[in-house]
Amino acid sequence: MEFETISVVGLGYIGLPTAAAFAARRKKVIGVDVNQHAVDTINRGEIHIVEPELDMLVQAAVAQGNLQAFTRPQPADAFLIAVPTPFTDGHKPDLSYIEAASRAIAPVLKKGDLVVLESTSPVGATEQMAAWMAEMRPDLSFPQNAGEASDIRVAHCPERVLPGHVIRELVENDRVIGGMTRRCGEVARELYQIFVRGECILTTARTAEMCKLTENASRDVGIAFANELSLICDRLDINVWELIRLANRHPRVNILQPGPGVGGHCIAVDPWFIVDSAPEEARLIRTARIVNDSKPHWVVERVERAAKRFKEPVIACLGLAFKADIDDLRESPALEIATELASNYPGSVLAVEPNIRELPRHLADKVELCTLNDALLRADVIVVLVDHVPFKNIDPIRLQAKVVIDTRGMLARG
Numbered sequence: 099m100e101f102e103t104i105s106v107v108g109l110g111y112i113g114l115p116t117a118a119a120f121a122a123r124r125k126k127v128i129g130v131d132v133n134q135h136a137v138d139t140i141n142r143g144e145i146h147i148v149e150p151e152l153d154m155l156v157q158a159a160v161a162q163g164n165l166q167a168f169t170r171p172q173p174a175d176a177f178l179i180a181v182p183t184p185f186t187d188g189h190k191p192d193l194s195y196i197e198a199a200s201r202a203i204a205p206v207l208k209k210g211d212l213v214v215l216e217s218t219s220p221v222g223a224t225e226q227m228a229a230w231m232a233e234m235r236p237d238l239s240f241p242q243n244a245g246e247a248s249d250i251r252v253a254h255c256p257e258r259v260l261p262g263h264v265i266r267e268l269v270e271n272d273r274v275i276g277g278m279t280r281r282c283g284e285v286a287r288e289l290y291q292i293f294v295r296g297e298c299i300l301t302t303a304r305t306a307e308m309c310k311l312t313e314n315a316s317r318d319v320g321i322a323f324a325n326e327l328s329l330i331c332d333r334l335d336i337n338v339w340e341l342i343r344l345a346n347r348h349p350r351v352n353i354l355q356p357g358p359g360v361g362g363h364c365i366a367v368d369p370w371f372i373v374d375s376a377p378e379e380a381r382l383i384r385t386a387r388i389v390n391d392s393k394p395h396w397v398v399e400r401v402e403r404a405a406k407r408f409k410e411p412v413i414a415c416l417g418l419a420f421k422a423d424i425d426d427l428r429e430s431p432a433l434e435i436a437t438e439l440a441s442n443y444p445g446s447v448l449a450v451e452p453n454i455r456e457l458p459r460h461l462a463d464k465v466e467l468c469t470l471n472d473a474l475l476r477a478d479v480i481v482v483l484v485d486h487v488p489f490k491n492i493d494p495i496r497l498q499a500k501v502v503i504d505t506r507g508m509l510a511r512g
């Protein structure tokens with residue numbers, strides 16, 4: 099199978115690096131996104147998100163004519179769908195972006211094309227995506243009614259890259275490829291082998307869907323254990339960071355790190371897809387979500403207790419992103435904590451977030467975005483919420499007269 103033109107639908111944190119990776123292998127890549135601003139930015143050779151090394155890759159791809167972005171789908175030999183899969187209020191997966199993307203590409207599909215769903219999805223989503231396309235294109239056959247002989251190949255290949263290390267992990271990580279049929283999987287493997295140096299392992303679409311959810315749920319359960327330990331240690335007056343360091347000296351123990359909660363669009367979301375599919379069985383996975391989701395409120399209570407010492411406390415939140423050295427505020431516990439503090443202490447909350455230039459609209463008139471130096475000069479209470487590199491070199495002398503609540507154990511780890 100020759101893939102001359104590859105289309106990536108959804109040019110966000112996963113789609114754009116993937117598009118750039120194909121373009122770097124001299125494939126003609128058509129990027130598609132409904133966001134006009136993203137499309138215009140990419141076509142200028144620039145990027146609209148923060149991810150190390152991505153800017154250079156996109157600039158080169160656009161300059162060499164290998165990557166072009168559009169707001170509407172164009173014909174291609176392979177389509178990768180990398181759109182968001184959020185959940186609704188009741189923690190139910192929302193597949194509307196996948197539905198919109200698959201219905202949008204359906205009119206440009208031709209016999210022999212491959213469609214790969216990359217978005218993290220509940221079990222059954224790939225079959226559902228194929229059904230949406232089949233509904234739009236009765237003139238073409240799809241795997242669910244034509245099996246190995248289908249006109250269109252459909253597969254699921256979940257992305258597994260770690261934000262902040264996307265460019266390296268995209269190439270090096272193994273990929274799990276779930277074809278709706280064996281042949282669909284084989285064709286999808288040929289596509290990924292264009293730039294993936296890790297192993298591409300074939301399975302069914304349903305197993306691939308569950309595999310991705312399992313990876314993130316496993317991490318969520320591990321972090322919940324660490325977060326629960328941090329609460330227990332606080333009650334028992336034990337330094338949780340030292341405790342974990344010591345326990346991890348055991349050859350078969352590897353405890354993760356507590357924090358202000360779990361954020362990002364992946365780990366805080368994906369386990370709910372498992373809970374939704376098997377609510378009676380997924381007891382531990384649900385509890386882990388509840389433990390991690392309750393941690394930001396616990397942090398707010400700690401800050402409130404500390405602030406009582408001051409008549410008019412000034413509180414500085416160090417970091418708003420969901421983890422270190424990125425600009426992503428999605429599902430960020432740090433942002434949640436800052437928001438709650440801002441409504442409890444109007445006019446007295448500062449935020450230091452070196453990776454963004456302006457605050458999200460809901461915080462703009464409630465919180466003051468300032469420099470680290472400013473925060474260290476003005477605040478009575480310092481709440482470390484993200485372990486961004488610039489925070490690591492804070493001179494302990496500057497913290498002496500302040501109350502420090504360090505949710506990342508960054509200043510206390512020693």
Ligand code: SAJ
Pocket residue numbers: 218257258259260261313314317321354355356357358359360361362363364365420421422
């Ligand atoms: N966190 C802790 N303690 C830890 C590790 C993480 O509190 O010991 C917190 C982080 O601060 C952050 C959240 O968990 O708020 C998630 O961060 P992360 O670095 O663990 O993961 P993500 O969300 O950036 O990326 C994850 C990765 N999945 C796994 O490691 C199993 C990545 O490989 C996936 O591709 C990504 O989700 C995704 O897109 O699903």
